[in-house]
Amino acid sequence: MIKVAPSILSANFAHLADDVKAVEKAGADYIHVDVMDGHFVPNITFGALAVKAIRPVTDLPLDVHLMIENPDQYIGEFAKAGADIISVHAEACTHLHRTIGYIKEQGVKAGVVLNPATSAESIRHVIENVDLVLVMTVNPGFGGQAFIHGMLQKIREIRQMADEMGLSIEIEVDGGVNAETAALCREAGADVLVAGSAIYGKKDLKDAITSIRGV
Ligand SMILES: O=C(CO)[C@@H](O)[C@H](O)COP(=O)(O)O
Ligand SMILES: [Fe+2]
Numbered sequence: 001m002i003k004v005a006p007s008i009l010s011a012n013f014a015h016l017a018d019d020v021k022a023v024e025k026a027g028a029d030y031i032h033v034d035v036m037d038g039h040f041v042p043n044i045t046f047g048a049l050a051v052k053a054i055r056p057v058t059d060l061p062l063d064v065h066l067m068i069e070n071p072d073q074y075i076g077e078f079a080k081a082g083a084d085i086i087s088v089h090a091e092a093c094t095h096l097h098r099t100i101g102y103i104k105e106q107g108v109k110a111g112v113v114l115n116p117a118t119s120a121e122s123i124r125h126v127i128e129n130v131d132l133v134l135v136m137t138v139n140p141g142f143g144g145q146a147f148i149h150g151m152l153q154k155i156r157e158i159r160q161m162a163d164e165m166g167l168s169i170e171i172e173v174d175g176g177v178n179a180e181t182a183a184l185c186r187e188a189g190a191d192v193l194v195a196g197s198a199i200y201g202k203k204d205l206k207d208a209i210t211s212i213r214g215v
Helices: 013-025 048-057 075-081 096-105 149-164 179-188 205-213
Strands: 003-006 031-036 062-067 085-089 109-114 132-136 170-174 192-195
Touching (some): 003 031, 003 205, 013 205, 031 048, 085 096, 085 132
Parallel strands (some): 031 062, 109 132
């Protein structure tokens, strides 16, 4: 069963708790939290304090996507705040294997994220150590951007790499996912689909989540 992770980047920050509860009620599997620092990406969102505030609002796993420079410095704070999955960009980590080890030491699941320009091959050395690989299908920084179709091949390559190595990791896809592009991602081997505007931009959240999941 494909999981759906609504991105609260597209929620209304003035009533974030209600928007989190609403997607939980509508059948979401994870709550995707986009953390941006204005350096690694050209936008600033929220930090560990926001994660701490959201934690008691939902029973769903908090899937924290760190789009920040120097993530090692903040991983402990996000884990303490209640993150269940912490994903770091391969491009932001000089010592990626060490950073992944550090996330796991905090007792949370570890994910590695690939920008569109980063190849599947670049994470072969750490794929055995992660719980999740997140494939960006837009250049990170903003919601509402168009899906880059060339990334479907990368999803297939990571699926093949994981299958050949007998790994049970989750492959998550993020950026420009809607009912149409979700079908392509599922076909390419994705397990978790992140969507912001295609969920929060719709009146019927349940219908939006169902159409992305495909069932
Ligand atoms: O990480 C990011 C953007 O950098 C995403 O999680 C976006 O929040 C997805 O938004 P949509 O493309 O689905 O509107
Ligand atoms: Fe994200």
